[in-house]
Amino acid sequence: xxxxxxxxxxxxxxxxxxxxxxxxxxxxxxxxxxxxxxxxxxxxxxxxxxxxxxxxxxxxxxxxxxxxxxxxxxxxxxxxxxxxxxxxxxxxxxxxxxxxxxxxxxxxxxxxxxxxxxxxxxxxxxxxxxxxxxxxxxxxxxxxxxxxxxxxxxxxxxxxxxxxxxxxxxxxxxxxxxxxxxxxxxxxxxxxxxxxxxxxxxxxxxxxxxxxxxxxxxxxxxxxxxxxxxxxxxxxxxxxxxxxxxxxxxxxxxxxxxxxxxxxxxxxxxxxxxxxxxxxxxxxxxxxxxxxxxxxxxxxxxxxxx
Amino acid sequence: xxxxxxxxxxxxxxxxxxxxxxxxxxxxxxxxxxxxxxxxxxxxxxxxxxxxxxxxxxxxxxxxxxxxxxxxxxxxxxxxxxxxxxxxxxxxxxxxxxxxxxxxxxxxxxxxxxxxxxxxxxxxxxxxxxxxxxxxxxxxxxxxxxxxxxxxxxxxxxxxxxxxxxxxxxxxxxxxxxxxxxxxxxxxxxxxxxxxxxxxxxxxxxxxxxxxxxxxxxxxxxxxxxxxxxxxxxxxxxxxxxxxxxxxxxxxxxxxxxxxxxxxxxxxxxxxxxxxxxxxxxxxxxxxxxxxxxxxxxxxxxxxxxxxxxxxxxxxxxxxxxxxxxxxxxxxxxxxxxxxxxxxxxxxxxxxxxxxxxxxxxxxxxxxxxxxxxxxxxxxxxxxxxxxxxxxxxxxxxxxxxxxxxxxxxxxxxxxxxxxxxxxxxxxxxxxxxxxxxxxxxxxxxxxxxxxxxxxxxxxxxxxxxxxxxxxxxxxxxxxxxxxxxxxxxxxxxxxxxxxxxxxxxxxxxxxxxxxxxxxxxxxxxxxxxxxxxxxxxxxxxxxxxxxxxxxxxxxxxxxxxxxxxxxxxxxxxxxxxxxxxxxxxxxxxxxxxxxxxxxxxxxxxxxxxxxxxxxxxxxxxxxxxxxxxxxxxxxxxxxxxxxxxxxxxxxxxxxxxxx
Numbered sequence: 001x002x003x004x005x006x007x008x009x010x011x012x013x014x015x016x017x018x019x020x021x022x023x024x025x026x027x028x029x030x031x032x033x034x035x036x037x038x039x040x041x042x043x044x045x046x047x048x049x050x051x052x053x054x055x056x057x058x059x060x061x062x063x064x065x066x067x068x069x070x071x072x073x074x075x076x077x078x079x080x081x082x083x084x085x086x087x088x089x090x091x092x093x094x095x096x097x098x099x100x101x102x103x104x105x106x107x108x109x110x111x112x113x114x115x116x117x118x119x120x121x122x123x124x125x126x127x128x129x130x131x132x133x134x135x136x137x138x139x140x141x142x143x144x145x146x147x148x149x150x151x152x153x154x155x156x157x158x159x160x161x162x163x164x165x166x167x168x169x170x171x172x173x174x175x176x177x178x179x180x181x182x183x184x185x186x187x188x189x190x191x192x193x194x195x196x197x198x199x200x201x202x203x204x205x206x207x208x209x210x211x212x213x214x215x216x217x218x219x220x221x222x223x224x225x226x227x228x229x230x231x232x233x234x235x236x237x238x239x240x241x242x243x244x245x246x247x248x249x250x251x252x253x254x255x256x257x258x259x260x261x262x263x264x265x266x267x268x269x270x271x272x273x274x275x276x277x278x279x280x281x282x283x284x285x286x287x288x289x290x291x292x293x294x295x296x297x298x299x300x301x302x303x304x305x306x
Numbered sequence: 307x308x309x310x311x312x313x314x315x316x317x318x319x320x321x322x323x324x325x326x327x328x329x330x331x332x333x334x335x336x337x338x339x340x341x342x343x344x345x346x347x348x349x350x351x352x353x354x355x356x357x358x359x360x361x362x363x364x365x366x367x368x369x370x371x372x373x374x375x376x377x378x379x380x381x382x383x384x385x386x387x388x389x390x391x392x393x394x395x396x397x398x399x400x401x402x403x404x405x406x407x408x409x410x411x412x413x414x415x416x417x418x419x420x421x422x423x424x425x426x427x428x429x430x431x432x433x434x435x436x437x438x439x440x441x442x443x444x445x446x447x448x449x450x451x452x453x454x455x456x457x458x459x460x461x462x463x464x465x466x467x468x469x470x471x472x473x474x475x476x477x478x479x480x481x482x483x484x485x486x487x488x489x490x491x492x493x494x495x496x497x498x499x500x501x502x503x504x505x506x507x508x509x510x511x512x513x514x515x516x517x518x519x520x521x522x523x524x525x526x527x528x529x530x531x532x533x534x535x536x537x538x539x540x541x542x543x544x545x546x547x548x549x550x551x552x553x554x555x556x557x558x559x560x561x562x563x564x565x566x567x568x569x570x571x572x573x574x575x576x577x578x579x580x581x582x583x584x585x586x587x588x589x590x591x592x593x594x595x596x597x598x599x600x601x602x603x604x605x606x607x608x609x610x611x612x613x614x615x616x617x618x619x620x621x622x623x624x625x626x627x628x629x630x631x632x633x634x635x636x637x638x639x640x641x642x643x644x645x646x647x648x649x650x651x652x653x654x655x656x657x658x659x660x661x662x663x664x665x666x667x668x669x670x671x672x673x674x675x676x677x678x679x680x681x682x683x684x685x686x687x688x689x690x691x692x693x694x695x696x697x698x699x700x701x702x703x704x705x706x707x708x709x710x711x712x713x714x715x716x717x718x719x720x721x722x723x724x725x726x727x728x729x730x731x732x733x734x735x736x737x738x739x740x741x742x743x744x745x746x747x748x749x750x751x752x753x754x755x756x757x758x759x760x761x762x763x764x765x766x767x768x769x770x771x772x773x774x775x776x777x778x779x780x781x782x783x784x785x786x787x788x789x790x791x792x793x794x795x796x797x798x799x800x801x802x803x804x805x806x807x808x809x810x811x812x813x814x815x816x817x818x819x820x821x822x823x824x825x826x827x828x829x830x831x832x833x834x835x836x837x838x839x840x841x842x843x844x845x846x847x848x849x850x851x852x853x854x855x856x857x858x859x860x861x862x863x864x865x866x867x868x869x870x871x872x873x874x875x876x877x878x879x880x881x882x883x884x885x886x887x888x889x890x891x892x893x894x895x896x897x898x899x900x901x902x903x904x905x906x907x908x909x910x911x912x913x914x915x916x917x918x919x920x921x922x923x924x925x926x927x928x929x930x931x932x933x934x935x936x937x938x939x940x941x942x943x944x945x946x947x948x949x950x951x952x953x954x955x956x957x958x959x960x961x962x963x964x965x966x
Binding site for chain 2: 054098123138142210
């Protein structure tokens with residue numbers, strides 16, 4: 001069981017996205033598509049033929065596989081319902097962030113590969129956002145990692161106590177901003193748009209169709225659920241099973257579902273209550289979050305490791 | 307074992323001589339000799355790096371002085387690094403130098419350059435070191451100015467001036483060390499270093515930062531590097547960026563860690579700060595470059611910064627008596643030294659192939675090269691992924707170790723170290739993200755999309771030997787990324803001799819920091835990635851076959867996209883330029899001439915540039931001050947013989963009066 005817990009993320013990630021969409025629709029007074037819609041979309045895309053640009057090289061074709069591989073490899077490093085995470089030993093949270101960065105690197109290259117302005121724009125913006133988000137994400141994890149004395153996610157989850165110090169709350173705030181940015185959600189990016197002035201992630205996907213698009217979309221869902229899971233593991237690990245006995249796992253799964261729904265509601269709330277920011281206003285938001293993460297680290301050190 | 311060493315050296319000497327006398331048509335094959343020499347020296351280096359010794363007799367030049375060579379583990383490690391890069395670069399040079407002018411001179415200088423670097427890291431005493439160091443500087447000066455044009459002459463001049471300022475500081479610090487210890491050889495100095503007064507130790511430390519830092523290219527002594535490295539032919543840039551600047555790191559470690567021993571804690575912290583600043587500023591300037599070789603040169607500054615983060619942490623832990631942590635940090639620094647040599651060497655060779663094919667260094671005139679140069683493209687991509695520290699390649703392992711070292715800084719007793727170390731980690735994270743953006747630009751703009759110029763359209767793949775040279779380095783990028791245990795075995799003896807511990811970090815392919823329970827198994831990551839990749843591919847194949855239609859890229863319904871409608875490198879980095887405008891101080895000029903204002907535009911001219919901060923606000927005032935001072939001093943020199951005789955008379959009288 002503990003070997004297969006990453007499959008939970010892979011299989012249920014479209015459902016999570018469906019739930020967020022449904023919640024969003026509910027908050028905005030719409031009916032919205034059913035929560036299983038992302039599955040139907042993926043199946044539909046898988047069945048379609050593909051159109052590929054004549055300009056595209058092998059990078060364009062390899063990227064969906066590389067992106068998918070990177071998110072799945074990253075998911076394997078994360079404890080989902082039990083802290084007995086056998087793959088956790090092969091890489092820590094730094095490895096996880098860099099594996100995700102590998103996927104992003106190729107995605108940005110794919111944007112430039114077709115020689116259109118949209119793709120280039122998407123890549124340029126994606127990498128710019130990454131510059132602001134990645135260090136912030138690292139810093140907020142550093143606080144948790146130093147307090148746990150380890151960068152291993154399992155270890156961090158084990159040592160995280162129920163009582164939150166100010167530094168943890170600041171780190172959490174910064175981390176949430178990072179998650180919003182990484183999942184391409186409002187106010188940083190808009191997942192529902194194809195308007196060239198506002199898109200970041202979608203700009204890169206513009207040339208993709210059929211199966212490649214299905215892989216890219218699925219990978220994006222997995223990344224979203226993975227980031228939520230990391231947030232839970234690092235900041236709210238309470239309730240996760242420490243062993244692999246069946247009752248513990250059942251309880252742990254229940255707790256995980258509740259936490260995931262909580263994350264989904266928060267995301268839907270953030271998305272429904274904010275407007276998309278102009279791209280060049282992002283540095284003030286993300287830079288602010290970076291300062292929060294920095295403050296959390298300094299506070300943690302100044303308070304003597306609390 | 308000595309025989310490998312002498313054979314290696316002899317082959318380089320043969321290479322230098324024979325390249326001058328063979329007929330023109332086969333001159334480029336003389337690099338085979340250098341390659342054989344490099345293989346011999348890899349064996350020697352690996353042998354030395356285990357801590358075993360070889361005896362090289364010293365050559366006396368006067369009763370007091372002699373040329374002495376010594377090879378301890380640290381020298382051995384650097385010999386290995388130099389040889390590992392020299393071997394593929396020599397193979398690459400066979401194809402690369404085929405059509406250049408003055409091949410004989412190139413072959414001669416190339417071999418001499420390699421020899422001088424070996425001599426630097428194997429020097430046993432001060433005199434040998436300085437002579438080798440100067441030889442290396444002078445030979446590389448001739449290589450920088452090898453393409454005879456005004457630009458390279460200027461770059462060469464700047465290089466010569468900067469490197470000699472550095473050398474001046476090195477000479478002073480050696481004199482101080484000699485004065486205090488009474489020894490000319492490094493081992494003697496080390497033995498007697500306890501007797502050096504504290505202030506003089508500090509002086510030596512600061513001078514070694516300036517002296518060796520100038521060669522390594524740390525900020526703010528970096529200005530020569532982005533000018534000189536691109537000016538040299540690409541095989542030489544590869545050696546200069548890959549290994550020559552590492553001799554600066556070698557010198558610094560030799561003096562500040564080996565000879566001086568553990569200093570006060572602020573030494574290490576200073577080095578961490580210098581490393582953090584160099585890495586961030588270096589990569590920020592790299593992002594704004596469109597000249598592919600200048601971009602790579604700025605990345606060398608960045609990577610020297612990353613190496614110094616490791617070395618600095620090691621010194622900091624060392625002064626606090628935390629030897630295991632000190633060892634982990636030094637392993638990180640030395641590991642990155644090796645990695646940087648491999649991937650930066652590869653990238654410069656790739657840049658050489660690109661320039662060879664497109665006759666330009668400007669990325670805005672390239673584009674679409676991955677189709678005409680598939681191998682160069684693949685290898686350049688591997689180099690890019692490695693330098694961005696993405697798994698499963700080598701850059702990731704050393705940066706991971708550096709992160710661990712910096713996070714462990716929290717365990718240091720003083721509050722300054724507790725704060726500075728994680729901030730160094732933050733700088734490293736920022737550097738990593740910026741480097742990724744920079745290499746998406748470098749690779750994406752030059753290799754992907756539609757060719758942006760006629761030359762790029764007509765580009766052809768490089769010759770077999772050039773590809774072979776790059777292939778070796780690309781393979782090494784992967785191997786050093788998945789077998790960290792092997793690399794650490796090479797590094798360990800030097801680390802033990804410098805810190806007294808081996809860091810206790812590597813267990814059959816696993817890296818595991820025992821203090822923190824953090825672990826990494828790069829090979830396992832690679833294997834799981836491969837398995838997942840195959841599984842995903844099988845999943846897609848299992849879905850049955852679907853048709854793929856090839857069509858033009860989406861053009862919004864307009865007829866035919868042109869190559870000018872693609873994103874340019876300038877456009878790609880525009881958001882970054884705006885975000886970091888306090889650092890770049892960008893200037894833009896837009897001039898529009900109208901036929902009829904404001905609707906009918908006749909022509910539109912846009913230009914933008916960033917302010918080179920250090921040149922403008924540090925070096926220009928300094929040079930203008932020196933010029934003014936020199937102009938004042940010139941008043942003394944009228945050219946009149948009688949006046950000069952008068953000076954001599956006055957000096958003599960003053961000496962007679964005060965000299966008694």
